[in-house]
Amino acid sequence: MVNKQVGIVVFTAVEVVTLVVWLIFALEASDALFSILAVLVLIGGLTLEHLITYNVIHKRSLFDFRGLPVGQKAVVSLIETGIWVVWLVIARQDIAGGFEHIIAAVVLFGLLIIEHTISDNVFTGRKLFERLADKRTIGFSIVEAAGAAIWLVLIDVDLAILGVIVLAIASFLEHNLAVNLALREDPQQLR
Numbered sequence: 001m002v003n004k005q006v007g008i009v010v011f012t013a014v015e016v017v018t019l020v021v022w023l024i025f026a027l028e029a030s031d032a033l034f035s036i037l038a039v040l041v042l043i044g045g046l047t048l049e050h051l052i053t054y055n056v057i058h059k060r061s062l063f064d065f066r067g068l069p070v071g072q073k074a075v076v077s078l079i080e081t082g083i084w085v086v087w088l089v090i091a092r093q094d095i096a097g098g099f100e101h102i103i104a105a106v107v108l109f110g111l112l113i114i115e116h117t118i119s120d121n122v123f124t125g126r127k128l129f130e131r132l133a134d135k136r137t138i139g140f141s142i143v144e145a146a147g148a149a150i151w152l153v154l155i156d157v158d159l160a161i162l163g164v165i166v167l168a169i170a171s172f173l174e175h176n177l178a179v180n181l182a183l184r185e186d187p188q189q190l191r
Contacts, residue, residue, distance in 0.1 A: 050122075105149035108145040
């Protein structure tokens, strides 16, 4: 078992590296194969992040993946992958007179509420789709969506390093809130 904050730093790093590599591949994609590679990076990295998160919440060794709900967390990762792809597609369209980043952030926020709720279902031993929207996920969904929006804007103005720092801070805050929510759930459900 590892300290909760250390665990959160580890899975935050996994998520941030995953998102950065995915975005680099996605923005540089010159053909369908490169786009597919970008999505595969996102699926793999998010699945790893979700499994480590599960272990932090359940006070397990970070990289002990035996007996974890891998299938359920993979489904959550596929859902989250779709959300990030939709976010980027919206942000990169020239459809709203320069407000694409804002529209994309609002869509990301709404979809993250659903993803975070489904993810919390798995963390707390519920059925995968038992709850689809939990108001307790609104706060950290806002933090993540805002961090992502600022990250992309900073990339667009050639401040990518600062953007990654903002993304990392927002992700760390979001992960602390998400873990604390899961730990407040009924301890009988945490198994």
